[in-house]
Amino acid sequence: MSDNGFQDVGLGWLEGSGVHSDIVLSTRVRLARNLQGHAFAARVRDGEREEILDLVRAAVQETALSGGAGYELSATPILGRRLLHERHLISRELAGLAGDTPPLGSGLFMDPQGGVGVMVNEEDHLRLQVILSGLRLHDAFHRVDELDEELGVQLPFAYHQEYGYLTSCPTNVGTGLRASILIHLPGLVLTKEIGKVLQGIGQVGLTFRGLYGEGSEVVGNFFQISNQTTLGKSEEDLVEHLQKIVGRVIQYEMGAREILMRDAPTVIEDKIWRAYGLLRYARSLSFDEVMNLLSGVRLGMSMNLLSGLRVYTLNKLMIFARDAHLEQAAGRPLREAESDLHRAAYVRRVLATEGDVSADAVDAQDDRETS
């Protein structure tokens, strides 16, 4: 496998392009596939995982992933695996962050641009995935679908006339498709409407979770919304359904923001400027604190209360202010307290160079307050 740095791999989705990218950070679609003739992860024999990785590695060379990055995770240093996990490219299990190093045969292949990739020997033999910036569900599905076509003509996938693509867990069988969007909903959280919205999501065949997937907690008002069922509907229908509901959720969020600005504009502006001030000048910040403050700043940017900030800058801070990315920048391991100092210094530096909010916004606010 080629030796790769980690500099820019898989970071295209930070760019802040795409529809509603101030509210929807990213769109992800993944397809679960298994190889015919090999047992699934739970019953796989010694040596079989490496065989599967070899088969996928060879097949990948004939696809759009050829010439991209490849990682054999059992041979990748822990820092590299942590970086890939912080970038949402591999699961916690595949990164071996639960304690053990990843078992032999665990792999990741990414296309040269880093948007499309395949995880190998996770819960399913292959997990084809794509992550794009903003709300681009159809685009994301089409890209991963193309990779599926390219891999499917070379690798015999486990497929059943009635049940479709066969997966390790029956919750993924059929299309094997999980489409999810990462969405920022501070308005609904502040107006305490979020519970109702999430309940509604649950009633229309969708599910939600925190920032880093299953079991992860909700920080910074970021939620992942995805389809719950995978069988009995076509890929296009699953994607379209999610698209529709996400559109509704965005409308609710915008409505909540209007209510906040109508009923408590000074409270909201104060919250946003305090968040900006802390990020801009604090000397020690935990990651959760950064995420919660970034939520305030993102809201301010999205509502045009803070100008001169780009979505890209805020997205970048969410990833590069994480522990492994700070350690990579420092060139050495960091203790927790040290990490918080490095994090604050990094955030200050980024905001000073690309996040200096314009004086106009400050003046406009001052005028209103004093008039």
Added chain:
Amino acid sequence: MQCESCGERDASIHYTQIEKNEMQTLHLCEQCAAEKGLQPGVHAGSFPLTDFLAQMGRSGPEAPSSGPCAFCGLTLDDFKKSGRLGCSHCYVTFDAHLGGLLRRLHGGTQHVGKVYLPPDPSRAEQQERLAGLRRKLDRAVQSEDFERAAQIRDLIRTMEGAA
């Protein structure tokens, strides 16, 4: 809350549907929901898989084969504990147990998505795949995604040419 249909019993099923972009919630009692063909659980937000698994095999005395799977050796008990199947053959071995489970999880058992064509396909598989691609083409045309429609049409032509 009372059932919106009979107005007598307590509503215990809250079914939200979206039609023409309008979200509508029906509050029904179990009996009225069943009459309307709304199965409780099918559209619920969370599926505690282990609860479903625990109920498996309670269906009656003529409980079908519980393995172990001839290919990978997985037993029904293994599956109930882990919630993970061992290989593609498990879907055949435990078929009688899986149908109900899949219906509860997904609301149906028939895959209607992509039709997979293995690397060395039989003639029948090719025909099925072509039919799937034509459905896909129709959907692309309907949604006016002509760039994608052209790609699919090329794929169909290539397949027809090779057949």
